[in-house]
Amino acid sequence: MDMPQAITDKRQRPLRDLRLSVTDRCNFRCVYCMPKEVYGAKFHFLPRHDLLSFDELERVVRLFAPLGVEKIRLTGGEPLLRQNVEQLVRQLAAVPGISDIAMTTNGYFLSRDKAKALKDAGLHRITVSLDALDDATFGSINDVGAPVERVLSAIRSASAAGLTPVKINMVVKRGVNDKAVIAMARHFRFTGHILRFIEYMDVGNTNGWRLDDVVPASEILRQIQTHWDVEPIASHHTGEVARRFRYRDGGGEFGIISSVSQPFCQSCGRIRLSPEGRLYTCLFGSEGYDLRALIRDGNLSDPAVSEALSALWGRRTDQYSLERTSQTSPHSKVEMSHIGG
């Protein structure tokens, strides 16, 4: 099938990447994403009937593929909390034009069987979050005392299932786990897995973000270069979020995602869908566009919905990270735990 000409936004950025948050729930309370003080026992998560069904999500993907979407990433909250999510993977893998289906997970529920079921259903890649290698630091970040070994075991399960190379995301926060950068790098060298260091971001409104807590990419790279000789390598495709590097001694590859110090909005072709069907054209967006109203309540035909999607992307101008300054006025942003990273 010839790839459709991707629609472009007001900054001529082609639409390529659709991120589906399939649940707003998570079993972790990571302090930079879903702090316990806000997401406590009394927090009202979305009722099941508010969530888009697998058939509705499949329809959305069928409508986006002809507009240029090739890559789907399943996120959350924690996507493995959505029951039978492999059935959704199976349905999306059958959509013409979708060449890549990935998932971002905290790994807690990623057993060998689950990893195999996801792979068999058509999942291509998996990214597992791990912010430190010692239980004390990791436990203080996930704030539920989840042990490191549980996540390392998930990475082994993903690898055994052939979801390789496994990517590992580490959010680096000054004074919390910045001293763990070298230990993490050392652990994943020569494993074939790709560790990505992520600058701590001012996502949402609840993580108490301060610029002082950000460890910029240049500092992370300098840390690594004091131990190993590395060189930059070309990105796989336009719009790739991570800057790629490899160890000259053959130790493999790592990446740095620098939304704060070296924004990458110029080539951002990502759109995000929340569990209840609101579209966000930027991770730092506010309102969101109510797609569920069109596909569930409005009974609109596919061409009519497709037109609305094209219009939404066509008027997009988002470039929050490029515009972010210390003067940036805080506006109410959607929570990352709601639309995924």
Ligand code: SF4
């Ligand atoms: S800040 Fe918004 S526009 Fe910029 S890269 Fe992130 S999602 Fe894309």
